[in-house]
Amino acid sequence: MNAPPDGYTLLLDGSVNAVDASLYPNLRFNYLRDISPVGSMFRAPHIMEVLPSFPATTVPEFIAYAKAHPNEINMASAGIGTMSHMAGELFCMLTGIKLIHVPYRGAGPALIDLLAGRCHL
Numbered sequence: 001m002n003a004p005p006d007g008y009t010l011l012l013d014g015s016v017n018a019v020d021a022s023l024y025p026n027l028r029f030n031y032l033r034d035i036s037p038v039g040s041m042f043r044a045p046h047i048m049e050v051l052p053s054f055p056a057t058t059v060p061e062f063i064a065y066a067k068a069h070p071n072e073i074n075m076a077s078a079g080i081g082t083m084s085h086m087a088g089e090l091f092c093m094l095t096g097i098k099l100i101h102v103p104y105r106g107a108g109p110a111l112i113d114l115l116a117g118r119c120h121l
Helices: 015-023 059-068 083-095 107-115
Strands: 074-077 100-103
Touching: 015 083, 059 083, 074 083, 074 107, 083 100
Parallel strands: 074 100
Antiparallel strands: none
């Protein structure tokens, strides 16, 4: 942030800092004012994972099941404010479903609990 704008210092940044800028109003910098995007290097898709034993096997079936069972489905994420959390909340907003967010300390522990059947999504 304090490097001179000489074109020799670049920041390789992920979406987490953009999310942080919207969640934390008292950061030491203004992400929109102090950072200038140069280009995009990659895009990462998000997928929805449930166990084969889950009652729904397609996204429309999942939405119908979640609407019939509000606040009964646990949604694991890699932590509060991570892209998996934001994607899950956006999915809830767009579909009108209500899930219980369970933040983990990273994607690894969340996946372990999903595979162990301790969370649904």
